[in-house]
Amino acid sequence: MMRVLLSFAFAHAAAAADLEAIVKNPAGAPVAEAVVVAVPDAGAPKTAKPKLEQVEQIDEEFVPRVKAVLVGSPVSFPNRDSVRHHVYSFSPAKHFDLPLYVGTPAKPVIFDTPGIVTIGCNIHDWMVGYIYVSESPYYATTDANGVARLAALPAGGYTLRVWHPQLAAPEETTHRHAEVSGPARMEWVLSLKPEVRIRRAPAPRGGGRY
Numbered sequence: 001m002m003r004v005l006l007s008f009a010f011a012h013a014a015a016a017a018d019l020e021a022i023v024k025n026p027a028g029a030p031v032a033e034a035v036v037v038a039v040p041d042a043g044a045p046k047t048a049k050p051k052l053e054q055v056e057q058i059d060e061e062f063v064p065r066v067k068a069v070l071v072g073s074p075v076s077f078p079n080r081d082s083v084r085h086h087v088y089s090f091s092p093a094k095h096f097d098l099p100l101y102v103g104t105p106a107k108p109v110i111f112d113t114p115g116i117v118t119i120g121c122n123i124h125d126w127m128v129g130y131i132y133v134s135e136s137p138y139y140a141t142t143d144a145n146g147v148a149r150l151a152a153l154p155a156g157g158y159t160l161r162v163w164h165p166q167l168a169a170p171e172e173t174t175h176r177h178a179e180v181s182g183p184a185r186m187e188w189v190l191s192l193k194p195e196v197r198i199r200r201a202p203a204p205r206g207g208g209r210y
Contacts, residue, residue: 016152019184023146023162026189030146033066034164034190038138038150038180041157048137052108054078055119055129057085060200062119062129066165068139069131074108086122093117093133116163126198130165155181166192 021036050073056063057079069075077087079102087098093115098105100123111117114135121127132139138158140148162174168191178184 016154017180017182017184019150019153019178019180019186021140021142021148021150021160021162022185022187023142023148023164024187024189025192030142030144031164031190031192032142032144032146033064034142034146034148034162034188035066035068035132035134036140036142036148036150036160036162037068037132037134037136038153038158038160039136040138040154041159044136045154050074052076054108055131056080057087057121057127060085060121060124060127062127064141065128066130066132066141068141069111069133070137070139071114071133071135072110072112073133074110075131076104076108078104083123085124085127087119088122089117089119091115091117094131124201126200128197132163153180153184160186162188162190164190164192166195168193 023031023034025031048070050070053067053069053073054076055067060081077098079085084100084102086100089096093113094111094117096109111131111133114133117131117133119129119131138150138153140150142148157177157179160176160178161171163171174188
């Protein structure tokens with residue numbers, strides 16, 4: 001089930017405006033970690049430049065669990081834990097492998113193809129994260145209140161979409177078109193699949209962990 005509500009303030013048209021996206025589940029509860037992307041009808045601006053991003057490993061989890069980046073972005077994977085991790089992905093949008101390490105690998109990984117990249121740790125199977133590689137520089141991830149804010153969208157037409165790791169329907173079903181000429185608000189109601197996660201392993205006594 002999905003619906004979208006859209007309202008605009010036309011009183012003072014501006015060259016750029018903020019868009020507030022709200023994502024909920026069918027029960028009305030906020031959905032965190034949903035990526036909202038706005039793709040301009042005119043195409044992504046050529047002035048958009050990738051920047052260095054990072055996904056940390058803290059307490060044997062990826063932080064953040066969901067990270068949105070612009071295509072072409074280098075992403076660093078610093079390990080803040082005292083144990084070693086082996087970070088990898090077999091996703092079509094990016095294959096990479098960072099063998100067992102602590103600290104920060106010497107080189108970041110370049111995410112040069114739009115798409116969804118699932119990352120894991122070859123040692124700690126419960127560690128799963130996601131990198132959403134966007135072809136548009138206009139994106140944001142919802143917070144604990146289910147709110148994402150896309151700031152300073154240039155006036156014009158956009159196709160907006162929403163993705164979440166547990167999205168029950170294809171991402172294409174979330175597409176909506178909007179003409180942005182002032183502050184805007186959109187709402188999606190998404191059906192999510194139950195989260196399937198490998199249980200965390202208990203720490204062995206006396207050390208002996210990777």
